[in-house]
Amino acid sequence: MQLIDIGVNLTNASFARIQPEVLERAYAAGVCQLLLTGTSIDGTEQALELCEQLDETAVRLFATAGVHPHSASDWNADSEQRLRALLAHPRLRAVGECGLDFNRDFSPRAQQEKVFERHLALAVEHRLPVFIHERDANQRLLEILKDYRDHLTAAVVHCFTGEQQALFSYLDLDLHIGITGWICDERRGTHLHPLVREIPRGRLMLESDAPYLLPRSLRPKPKHGRNEPAYLPEVLRAVALHRGETEADLAQHTTACARTFFALPVIEETVVEENR
Ligand SMILES: [Zn+2]
Helix, strand or coil: CCEEEEEECCCCHHHCCCHHHHHHHHHHCCEEEEEECCCCHHHHHHHHHHHHHHCCCCCCEEEEECCCHHHHHHCCCCHHHHHHHHCCCCCEEEEEEEEEECCCCCCCHHHHHHHHHHHHHHHHHHCCCEEEEEECCHHHHHHHHHHHHHHCCCEEECCCCCCHHHHHHHHHCCCEEEECHHHHCCCCCCCHHHHHHHCCCCCEEECCCCCCCCCCCCCCCCCCCCCCHHHHHHHHHHHHHHHCCCHHHHHHHHHHHHHHHCCCCCCCHHHHHHCC
């Protein structure tokens, strides 16, 4: 079985110096390719360096490039030029993480919207897919996206945690949906159980969002408390259960979907087995 983690924050401080072992555990768990999420310009540069340092084969690690809506206030005169340069990197596969977060409001909303639009324009210009973050901002996100959608190749709403109306609005715009261990959270994720059935094959992908969102259903619970891409099979288990699919079937179609979406190379099954 092969899984692809479409969102891991491997540059996060909690992974400092242990990235190689984190990746070994991921490969051993069947997570054969990973997208390192770029949430700032500096962070994207670090993610691309990690891709090159930790994967000389150039088939396993790739990155996205963006400025998280929390940090939209950091966007300055240099940001667009620096971001544009990063988009040409051979390991770069998507624009983002970008979007709107009206839940925390760490940056003013008008600034979030402006920075999100700059990302969308760059994605159109470079014909790259978009990795979108949205919390409590469904309506504004839709209004902005609608102007760009016809010119965008593809876009995924990562870590979808919303309600049915939001899900359907994204599916209507032909967007992809990323599901995390939020679905394993018995306190705030159970509304996703009936909803994941509504996501068509070919539009659904899985992600850890590690080190965040440790699946609460995971047993035994790791002592260190952080999430890792190696726990992605727990997300697979929950999503398969609630879609009424086998884990093998769900792994097959979500992996095929991610590979197409991010233009990732095929990995031979024998290579995967050797790394177990
Ligand atoms: Zn996010």
